[in-house]
Amino acid sequence: MKKRFLSFLIALLSVFGAAAPENLGLARKPADKALDKSKFQLVWQDEFDGDSVDWNKWSYEWWVTERRGGFWHKDMLEVKDGKLIIHSECLDHALENEYYEKWKDEIDFKDYKPGWYTSQITTNGKYEQKYGYFEARCKVPASTGMWSAFWMMNDGVYEIDGTGNDGTEIDVFESLSYNLHRFGLDTVESNLHFDGYREAHRYKHVGKYLIKPDPYADFVTYGVEWNPDEYIFYVNGKETARSSFGGVSDNPEYLLLSTEIAGNNGIAEEDPKNTGRMRIMGDEHPQFEIEYVRCYQYKDILENQ
Numbered sequence: 001m002k003k004r005f006l007s008f009l010i011a012l013l014s015v016f017g018a019a020a021p022e023n024l025g026l027a028r029k030p031a032d033k034a035l036d037k038s039k040f041q042l043v044w045q046d047e048f049d050g051d052s053v054d055w056n057k058w059s060y061e062w063w064v065t066e067r068r069g070g071f072w073h074k075d076m077l078e079v080k081d082g083k084l085i086i087h088s089e090c091l092d093h094a095l096e097n098e099y100y101e102k103w104k105d106e107i108d109f110k111d112y113k114p115g116w117y118t119s120q121i122t123t124n125g126k127y128e129q130k131y132g133y134f135e136a137r138c139k140v141p142a143s144t145g146m147w148s149a150f151w152m153m154n155d156g157v158y159e160i161d162g163t164g165n166d167g168t169e170i171d172v173f174e175s176l177s178y179n180l181h182r183f184g185l186d187t188v189e190s191n192l193h194f195d196g197y198r199e200a201h202r203y204k205h206v207g208k209y210l211i212k213p214d215p216y217a218d219f220v221t222y223g224v225e226w227n228p229d230e231y232i233f234y235v236n237g238k239e240t241a242r243s244s245f246g247g248v249s250d251n252p253e254y255l256l257l258s259t260e261i262a263g264n265n266g267i268a269e270e271d272p273k274n275t276g277r278m279r280i281m282g283d284e285h286p287q288f289e290i291e292y293v294r295c296y297q298y299k300d301i302l303e304n305q
């Protein structure tokens with residue numbers, strides 16, 4: 001009996017042992033390899049030191065109002081105490097759309113309705129960069145169903161050519177996993193996407209990480225190094241994962257910071273992994289707080305320009 005149980009246990013372990021942790025959706029601890037910042041030079045930054053968003057650096061305007069289970073609205077952005085804050089709040093009335101006349105004829109245009117409001121901000125049209133090191137220091141909202149991210153994009157992401165060379169969505173980090181982990185551990189993750197978001201869409205889950213201190217309670221530094229060979233992801237200056245999946249993007253990309261709400265058609269409902277209803281965990285006004293965003297370029301590249 002004992003022996004049979006032992007062989008069962010060994011069989012079970014070999015099944016789990018055969019799969020990489022990320023394929024099982026399990027979190028892993030960041031590796032210890034430190035980022036070498038000496039090879040970079042700071043070329044763009046926002047420390048959020050003012051009392052409003054610097055619209056010379058950032059852009060809000062987009063025809064997208066409804067986003068999953070909530071709405072993106074400019075009024076949910078605030079710069080205060082040296083930080084950019086993306087607020088999230090459930091409102092019993094629709095906010096006004098200052099871009100209504102401009103965007104109302106877009107195919108997917110939707111009016112604002114009562115519900116969960118949050119926001120996004122991007123450097124699209126203001127700043128983009130090819131290769132380098134990109135870093136943000138932030139604290140993500142501790143709420144099931146809230147999905148905050150620091151990510152990079154360009155229009156080439158939608159071009160279908162079987163590679164990510166023309167553009168890859170680089171998700172430096174995403175907070176998809178608050179209170180969703182089966183062992184009660186909160187994680188963040190990094191992902192890559194290219195060739196649009198329909199049939200040809202290709203995607204790699206680069207990694208999922210347990211981080212100390214808790215990224216849902218404390219500020220954490222997230223970064224990605226991007227060069228012609230690969231993307232290298234960092235948390236608090238330590239390497240977490242690297243990938244060249246699908247070929248590395250060789251087009252300049254812009255930055256985005258955003259929060260999305262679980263659900264569909266503007267109705268907040270289930271969290272992204274269908275583990276339960278949208279739940280605000282102890283805070284009715286969750287905040288995605290960003291201390292700074294900094295972009296660095298390789299000194300080698302700058303010297304050869």
Ligand SMILES: [Ca+2]
Nearest residue numbers: 047082083291
């Ligand atoms: Ca700051």
Ligand SMILES: [Ca+2]
Nearest residue numbers: 159161163195
């Ligand atoms: Ca492509």
